[in-house]
Amino acid sequence: MTAITDAAAPARPKDAPKPNYLNVSYGLKSWLLTVDHKRIGILYLFGVTFFFAVGGIFAALMRLELSTPGPWLVESDTYNRLFSMHGIIMTFFFLIPSIPATLGNFLLPIMVGAKDLAFPKINLLSWYIYMIGGLFTTASIALGGVDTGWTFYTPYSSTYANSNVMLAALGVFISGFASILTGLNFMVTVHKMRAPGMTWFRLPLFVWAHYATSIIMLLGTPVVAITILLVAVERTLGVGIFDPKLGGDPVLFQHLFWFYSHPAVYIMLLPGMGIMSEIISCFSRKPIFGYKFIAFSSMAIAIVGFIVWGHHMFTSSQSVYAGVAFSFLTMFVAVPSAIKVFNWVATMFRGSVEFSAPMIYALLYIGLFLVGGLTGVFLGTLGLDLHVHDTYFVVAHFHFVMVGATLMAFLGGLHFWWPKITGRMYPQRTARFAAGLIFVGFFLAFMPQFVLGYLGMPRRYHIYPEEFQFLHVLSTAGASILGAGYIIPVVYFATSLRFSPRAVANPWGAAGFEWEIQSPPTQFNFDKTPVMDHEPYNYESELPAPDQRQGIITMSEADLV
Amino acid sequence: MSSAIGTDDVGGVEDEHDHHHPQLAHHFEDLDQQRDTLTLGMWAFLVQEIMFFGGLIAAFLIYRGRYTDAFDTAANHLPIFWGATNTVVLIGSSLTMALAVKAGQLGKKGAILTWMSATGILGFVFLGIKTVEYTDKFSHGIIPGKYFLRGGAHGAYADLLPFVDQAHMFYIFYYMMTGMHALHMVIGAGLMVWVFVEVFQDKVTKDKHAIVENFGLYWHFVDIVWIFLFPFLYLLGR
Numbered sequence: 001m002t003a004i005t006d007a008a009a010p011a012r013p014k015d016a017p018k019p020n021y022l023n024v025s026y027g028l029k030s031w032l033l034t035v036d037h038k039r040i041g042i043l044y045l046f047g048v049t050f051f052f053a054v055g056g057i058f059a060a061l062m063r064l065e066l067s068t069p070g071p072w073l074v075e076s077d078t079y080n081r082l083f084s085m086h087g088i089i090m091t092f093f094f095l096i097p098s099i100p101a102t103l104g105n106f107l108l109p110i111m112v113g114a115k116d117l118a119f120p121k122i123n124l125l126s127w128y129i130y131m132i133g134g135l136f137t138t139a140s141i142a143l144g145g146v147d148t149g150w151t152f153y154t155p156y157s158s159t160y161a162n163s164n165v166m167l168a169a170l171g172v173f174i175s176g177f178a179s180i181l182t183g184l185n186f187m188v189t190v191h192k193m194r195a196p197g198m199t200w201f202r203l204p205l206f207v208w209a210h211y212a213t214s215i216i217m218l219l220g221t222p223v224v225a226i227t228i229l230l231v232a233v234e235r236t237l238g239v240g241i242f243d244p245k246l247g248g249d250p251v252l253f254q255h256l257f258w259f260y261s262h263p264a265v266y267i268m269l270l271p272g273m274g275i276m277s278e279i280i281s282c283f284s285r286k287p288i289f290g291y292k293f294i295a296f297s298s299m300a301i302a303i304v305g306f307i308v309w310g311h312h313m314f315t316s317s318q319s320v321y322a323g324v325a326f327s328f329l330t331m332f333v334a335v336p337s338a339i340k341v342f343n344w345v346a347t348m349f350r351g352s353v354e355f356s357a358p359m360i361y362a363l364l365y366i367g368l369f370l371v372g373g374l375t376g377v378f379l380g381t382l383g384l385d386l387h388v389h390d391t392y393f394v395v396a397h398f399h400f401v402m403v404g405a406t407l408m409a410f411l412g413g414l415h416f417w418w419p420k421i422t423g424r425m426y427p428q429r430t431a432r433f434a435a436g437l438i439f440v441g442f443f444l445a446f447m448p449q450f451v452l453g454y455l456g457m458p459r460r461y462h463i464y465p466e467e468f469q470f471l472h473v474l475s476t477a478g479a480s481i482l483g484a485g486y487i488i489p490v491v492y493f494a495t496s497l498r499f500s501p502r503a504v505a506n507p508w509g510a511a512g513f514e515w516e517i518q519s520p521p522t523q524f525n526f527d528k529t530p531v532m533d534h535e536p537y538n539y540e541s542e543l544p545a546p547d548q549r550q551g552i553i554t555m556s557e558a559d560l561v
Numbered sequence: 562m563s564s565a566i567g568t569d570d571v572g573g574v575e576d577e578h579d580h581h582h583p584q585l586a587h588h589f590e591d592l593d594q595q596r597d598t599l600t601l602g603m604w605a606f607l608v609q610e611i612m613f614f615g616g617l618i619a620a621f622l623i624y625r626g627r628y629t630d631a632f633d634t635a636a637n638h639l640p641i642f643w644g645a646t647n648t649v650v651l652i653g654s655s656l657t658m659a660l661a662v663k664a665g666q667l668g669k670k671g672a673i674l675t676w677m678s679a680t681g682i683l684g685f686v687f688l689g690i691k692t693v694e695y696t697d698k699f700s701h702g703i704i705p706g707k708y709f710l711r712g713g714a715h716g717a718y719a720d721l722l723p724f725v726d727q728a729h730m731f732y733i734f735y736y737m738m739t740g741m742h743a744l745h746m747v748i749g750a751g752l753m754v755w756v757f758v759e760v761f762q763d764k765v766t767k768d769k770h771a772i773v774e775n776f777g778l779y780w781h782f783v784d785i786v787w788i789f790l791f792p793f794l795y796l797l798g799r
Contacts (some may be wrong), residue, residue, distance in 0.1 A: 109588075116588035184605045191599040193588075218605060222613035230620065230737070239733050240726060241620075247726045252623060256616055304696035367685045529590065 005054065005416035006433045011391060017423065017502070020520040029281035035067035035120035036523060041106035042421070043127050044097060051093035051134060054141075056483065062462075063445075063479040069466045069552035079462040081163065087150025092172045093134050095402055096264060099181055100128070101551040103413045104210045108186055110514040111204045113195025113530045118188040119181075126181040133175025140167035149460065151261070154242035154253040166235060173228045176221045179267070183217025186210050195513070197532035201295070204512055204536055205288060208295040209274025211303035216263045216270075221308070224260035227253065233362075251315035251316050252428030258309035266305040268402050270298055272409025273340055276362055279416050280344045283359035284351030284508040287537040290343040297336035304333050323382055337373055341366060349412075352541050353382040354552055356508065357431035361412030365405055372400025375450065390460075393453025396446045405440050411435070411489060416510075418493065425551060428495040430488065431514050444478025507551035509544025511537055566711055584769045596771040603775040604644070607782045610745075614786055617741065618793065621734040624727075631727030633798030638703075639735070640694060644795040647690050648787065654683035655784045664776040665760075668767035675758050677773075680780065681753050684746055691743055698732075705733050708788045738790050752776055 017023060021038045031039055062082050064072040074082065091306040109117050117123050117275040140146060148156040157165045190203070190211045203211075230241050231253070240246020242253045281288040286375040288294065310318055310326030316327075344366065353359070379385050388394065419425055448471040454461075457468055464472070514521075515531055543549055582592060589595040625632045657679040662671035700712045709729045710721060721728040734743050756776045759765055765773055 004599055070616065114588060116590075119587065119602060120586075184602060184609065187605055188598055188602045192594060218609050219612050222609050223616040226613050226616040226620075230617075233705075233733065237733075239705060239709075239729060241730065242734060247624075247628065247730055248624075249627075250618060256620065259616075421776055524587070 006330075008462065018518055019522060020423065020518065021523045022423070022520055025525045026449055030436065035116070035124050037109050037117045037120065037123055038106050038421075038525075040123050040127055041102050041104075042167040044101040044105060044130070047127070047131060047134065048094050048098050048102060051089050051338055052098075053085050053088035054138075055094055056486070058082050058089065059479065060106065060483060062086060063476040064470050066464075067435060069464050069469050069472075072455075074462075076205060076462065077147065080149075080460070081145035083460055084146045084149050085141055085168075088137060088141075088146065088172065090176055090403075091150055091264070093130075093137065095406060096261060097130060097175075097182070098268070098406065099275065099410050099413065100186070100210060100213055100267070101126075101178075103275070103417060104186065104271055105182070106214075107417065107514055108207060108210055109189060109193065110517070110525050111207050111512060112190060112193055113198050113513050113526065114189060114193035115524045117185045117559065118193055119185050122181050123185055126178040126185070126532055129181070130175050130178035133171045133173070135171070136174060137168050137171030138206055140164040140171065143167065150233065151254075151257060152228070154231065154234075154248075154250045157231055159243050159245075160236065163443035166232060169231060173225055173232075176225050178229075179217045180221045181517075183214035183221070186214035187218060188395055190214075195532055196531050199532075202532050202536050203295075204274075204293065205277035205294050205298075206271075206274035209270045209298045210278070212298035213267050213270045215299075215302050216267050216305065220260040220263040220267075223256060224264075227256040227260070230256075247319035251313065251318065254311070254313050258312045259306075260268065262309040262312065263302070263305045264452065265398075265402060266301050266408045270301060272365070272406045272413075273298065273412035275409045275416070276340070276365055278510075278512070279358045279362040279412055280347050281452050281537045281539060282416075282508055283354045283356055284348045284360070285354070285539045285541050285543075286347055286351040287535070287539055288343070289346035289349075290339070290369070291537070292333045293339050294343050297339040300336040301333060304329060304336070305402040308333060311380055311385070314382055315389045327380055327382045331377060334373065334377055334380075337369075341370065341373075355432070356551055357426075357435060358412045358431045358508075360435040361408050364435060365412060366406030367439070368400055368408055368442065371447075372397060372402075372405055388453050390458055391453035392415050392449040392457045392459055395459045396449035396453060399446050399449075399497050404446070408435075408438070411438070414489070414493070416508070417514070418496070419507045419551065420514055420519050423503050424496045424499050424500045425503050425507060428551065430492050434485055434488035434492075437488065438482060441478050441481030441483070441485045445475050445482050446478070448472070448478070481524070501550075504547060504550050506544075506548045509548035509552065511539060582768075584764070584766075586780040592768055596769070599775055600778075602780045606736075607778060610782060610786075614738075614741065614789075617734075617738055618789065621738065621793065624730055624734070628724070628727040628730070629798070631721075631724040632731045634724075634734075635728040635731035636794060636798045638718060638721075639795045640697070641799070642797050643690050643694050644688070646793050647687050648791050650683050650687045650690070651784045651787050654680045654687070655781050657683065658777050658780045662770075662774050665765060665773035666768035668765075668770070670760060670763065672764070673765065673773060674757065677753060677757060677760070681750065684750055684753075687748055688743060692738065695736075703732050705729070705736055735794055738794065742783065742786050742790060745786070748781055749776075749780055752779065 017101045021036055031043065034040060034043075061073065062079070065071070065079060065082070071079070105117070105123065109115065144166050145163060146165055148161065148165055152165065152169055152172075157169070189208060194203070233239065234241045234243065234248075240248040242248045242250050244250060277288055277294055308326055308330045310322050313332045314327075315322050343560075344362075375393070379388065379394060379397055415426070415431055448459075452468055452471050452475075455468070457464055503519045505518050507519075513526075514533075516530065517525060543552065585592055585595060589598065648759065657676045661673050661676035661680060664676055673751075701716060702708070703718065709732070710718065710725055756765075757774055759772055
């Protein structure tokens with residue numbers, strides 16, 4: 001590892017933090033008009049956390065309602081609005097921007113050795129676009145919500161629409177441009193802003209993952225934008241672009257929608273996979289196993305992800321030959337995904353694995369991703385999909401990959417880079433306890449849904465036969481634990497800003513440009529342009545130097561928990 | 562700012578924030594990197610635009626394949642003369658834009674402003690002709706929505722009545738595709754004003770002309786979209 005700067009002095013007086021991006025200027029204006037990628041990342045963090053909470057409230061109401069077979073809390077129409085708003089908020093305003101816009105924004109320029117993203121003002125613009133989009137969708141909630149399901153399928157969203165579809169769709173349309181601009185910024189930054197010596201194959205795998213993500217953002221999002229525009233034209237003018245009565249084809253909407261929305265799943269997944277590679281290599285004290293395989297598997301997922309959308313329409317009167325092709329291609333995505341998992345496991349093999357909080361999250365990620373990924377292979381099978389299509393099996397599957405895995409990675413990444421972002425440590429034991437609680441809660445919430453789906457419980461219903469109640473109550477209990485689990489990190493992260501010890505530059509003994517600069521970084525990240533003069537992930541198998549293991553838990557400590 | 566600033570004071574790797582080229586943004590190392598970055602950014606943006614128009618064109622072609630007779634009949638009502646004229650006008654504007662970019666690379670302020678003005682005028686000629694076409698269609702009841710071919714006098718458009726829904730769909734796509742294209746032209750006109758001001762204030766020099774080049778890329782892209790729209794809408798089925 002290259003030399004660490006002198007910032008690594010844990011004995012610094014508490015009241016005298018070094019000049020950094022947080023204390024360089026104060027006041028609301030200095031934040032709302034900032035072009036600093038680090039501050040914009042934090043602005044996004046507030047945004048996504050807010051929408052996660054909103055989406056979580058909808059989820060809580062749904063799970064409460066589902067604890068009895070009959071309606072008791074809400075009416076059917078309200079329930080339709082609950083699951084629709086939950087899906088819309090969580091997908092478009094939490095999951096898609098979650099990792100790239102926060103951690104990606106903060107870290108990508110530092111990781112490539114740049115002072116900022118290629119287009120700092122466009123970066124700020126993207127946050128405002130995202131918030132305006134969120135405002136429209138929030139307004140649609142205030143006016144009563146949407147009942148189309150998050151997919152806005154026609155004719156629910158056109159001929160038979162009876163809720164604020166246009167407002168919510170407009171919000172999604174607008175926030176799509178935030179996604180496009182973020183993707184554009186990342187892509188250009190990786191191409192043009194790399195420091196001397198930072199060749200493509202020395203880039204951290206986090207950057208590779210975000211590069212692949214940015215390709216999807218750039219190529220996929222415009223298609224859903226034009227699709228929403230077509231629905232808007234259909235709605236406002238009363239014409240039949242997707243209305244069969246007037247010669248339109250509702251399945252065409254599904255094709256256009258999923259052309260974006262399936263790759264969008266990889267917008268949610270790939271950045272998390274990038275985080276995984278960073279954490280696992282660091283806490284195994286080993287160079288990542290199969291660097292190029294992981295890098296190219298990100299690209300493979302991004303590219304192949306564009307030609308699998310038809311698996312959402314196995315039952316939607318799609319040609320059976322198209323179904324066979326889409327089925328095969330869907331299976332194929334499992335290959336690069338499995339390559340990643342095997343490489344992470346191989347990285348841990350014979351490594352000095354340390355169970356610091358980020359690593360706990362990373363390990364639990366593998367568990368959730370494995371279940372979610374493998375059940376995806378079930379669903380990619382034509383025959384089985386006919387049986388479980390639109391059941392809780394699907395619901396459980398995509399929650400495992402998109403929520404279980406992505407949120408674990410997001411939280412793991414936050415725990416990993418929190419000392420860098422805020423300059424503070426956090427209570428390790430509580431963090432590890434929270435990780436365990438989230439895992440248990442998640443498993444309990446969604447594992448029963450696989451069974452429910454297999455037994456025939458359709459999604460989007462809130463009245464169900466009594467024999468399903470036991471599994472539904474299990475799921476609701478799990479969701480409650482999950483909710484409690486998510487609150488814990490919010491609390492200790494918030495209090496850490498005041499009460500936790502200041503972080504040294506490199507509390508984990510981790511490799512990468514971001515750990516060679518002070519915590520928190522200065523306004524322009526680097527005092528002088530860094531030079532990458534070694535291979536990435538140059539970990540050695542022993543514990544790092546004493547000034548670089550502030551957050552590391554040695555074996556004897558780990559035994560206590 | 563003066564256009565006479567040389568490039569020799571642009572620092573290398575160790576350049577600090579307090580002394581570098583006044584036209585170099587804080588996060589770039591040198592002007593070359595800045596220009597390359599801006600250009601790649603524009604290309605990436607245009608790729609995004611291709612997907613945007615691509616989705617629309619794909620939907621159009623799918624319905625065109627399904628309702629060939631109706632779409633052919635409807636397409637035959639588009640004035641091929643004006644469409645062809647507009648194609649020539651736009652290609653002409655691409656030529657003047659290319660000349661403006663060339664002038665930008667040479668740092669010739671007067672030439673940039675002249676050629677960009679010519680480009681702008683041709684752009685407005687295009688939009689003017691488009692307005693004439695739209696007005697003619699509207700006056701014959703080719704109005705998207707519930708007034709489509711309603712009322713008495715269809716005149717020459719009576720042959721659309723047997724398949725009015727499909728013909729309606731053709732015209733929805735016609736208005737959407739040409740409308741989106743026209744919107745990009747209008748945005749282009751707005752951007753042109755901005756570039757014009759930058760050039761006028763001597764912010765474009767031999768060293769820093771990416772703004773003209775990138776505007777040129779955008780303008781050519783909008784032209785190329787029309788090169789696809791013209792045959793798809795006006796010529797197919799003739």
